[in-house]
Amino acid sequence: MKTVLTIAGSDSSGGAGIQADLKTFSAHGVYGMSVIAAVTAQNTQGVLAVEDISPDMIGKQIDAIFTDIPVHAVKIGMVSDNASIKIIADKLKIYQPEYIVLDPVMVSKSGYDLLKPEAKQALIEELLPLATVITPNLKEAGVLIDQSITDLQEMEQAAEKIYNFGPKAVLIKGGHLEGEPVDVLYDGNSWKHFNGKRINKNNTHGTGCTLSSAIAGNLANGHTLEEAVLKAKTYIEGAIDHGLAIGKGVGPTNHLYQWFPETSVID
Ligand SMILES: Nc1ncnc2c1ncn2[C@@H]1O[C@H](COP(=O)(O)OP(=O)(O)O)[C@@H](O)[C@H]1O
Numbered sequence: 001m002k003t004v005l006t007i008a009g010s011d012s013s014g015g016a017g018i019q020a021d022l023k024t025f026s027a028h029g030v031y032g033m034s035v036i037a038a039v040t041a042q043n044t045q046g047v048l049a050v051e052d053i054s055p056d057m058i059g060k061q062i063d064a065i066f067t068d069i070p071v072h073a074v075k076i077g078m079v080s081d082n083a084s085i086k087i088i089a090d091k092l093k094i095y096q097p098e099y100i101v102l103d104p105v106m107v108s109k110s111g112y113d114l115l116k117p118e119a120k121q122a123l124i125e126e127l128l129p130l131a132t133v134i135t136p137n138l139k140e141a142g143v144l145i146d147q148s149i150t151d152l153q154e155m156e157q158a159a160e161k162i163y164n165f166g167p168k169a170v171l172i173k174g175g176h177l178e179g180e181p182v183d184v185l186y187d188g189n190s191w192k193h194f195n196g197k198r199i200n201k202n203n204t205h206g207t208g209c210t211l212s213s214a215i216a217g218n219l220a221n222g223h224t225l226e227e228a229v230l231k232a233k234t235y236i237e238g239a240i241d242h243g244l245a246i247g248k249g250v251g252p253t254n255h256l257y258q259w260f261p262e263t264s265v266i267d
């Protein structure tokens with residue numbers, strides 16, 4: 001069995017962050033491990049508070065894993081400040097995992113800042129060049145290049161600009177587009193569009209975390225990047241479609257739908 005590590009924030013409600021990542025890894029038949037970079041007090045309605053884990057402790061968690069266990073892929077999610085970003089980049093430069101999927105989490109769906117504004121430059125300079133693929137949503141891609149992005153043509157242009165920061169590929173997610181959710185992949189040579197079908201359900205808490213973890217799991221399992229994205233897109237659509245009626249706000253996706261397709265309510 002392959003192993004995949006998530007370096008991200010904990011979501012106490014289990015819909016996004018580390019919890020979504022580990023559920024996604026299990027559903028992909030890979031062994032999941034975690035480095036917790038921050039803890040959020042969060043539910044389906046919003047984020048109440050965030051506390052960062054010290055850079056020293058983040059570094060020690062990374063050391064504990066890499067000095068003992070082979071890591072076939074890494075996914076990076078919410079990392080909120082400069083010092084955390086720096087220690088993660090320093091350690092990954094030492095351990096050099098084969099695949100790094102970087103989800104540049106900036107703001108929660110509920111509108112809470114998960115990346116301190118002053119840490120944007122460190123994200124660009126330290127983490128982007130290490131990424132096999134970076135997976136910003138429309139807003140995050142816009143923040144990275146200081147432009148607003150609203151359509152497919154602007155997504156293609158933005159992907160090329162973000163590619164110039166150094167990742168091997170850029171996937172701009174179109175979940176927040178008007179109309180169908182199309183994701184655009186750029187690998188330095190050409191653009192590929194991944195067409196999706198919009199599912200009009202309220203279960204989109206953690207969709208970005210889930211997609212990037214599914215891509216990491218698929219890469220670890222030996223798929224090419226294009227195959228990994230295509231399979232991850234199919235997975236997230238199913239997970240949204242079978243979303244669970246949990247909480248009073250934006251509900252979580254369902255990682256067990258392949259095994260329990262009838263279950264959509266917690267009872
Ligand atoms: N309502 C939806 N129906 C189908 N696919 C969706 C929907 N919302 C998002 N997606 C897909 O889920 C993935 C996450 O996208 P997005 O919501 O843009 O990310 P984020 O959670 O980072 O804001 C993308 O592949 C996107 O196309």
Ligand SMILES: Cc1ncc(COP(=O)(O)O)c(N)n1
Nearest residue numbers: 009016017078108109205206
């Ligand atoms: C710990 C953590 N990581 C990531 C997200 C982003 O997920 P979403 O965009 O669905 O709010 C989140 N809300 N919490």
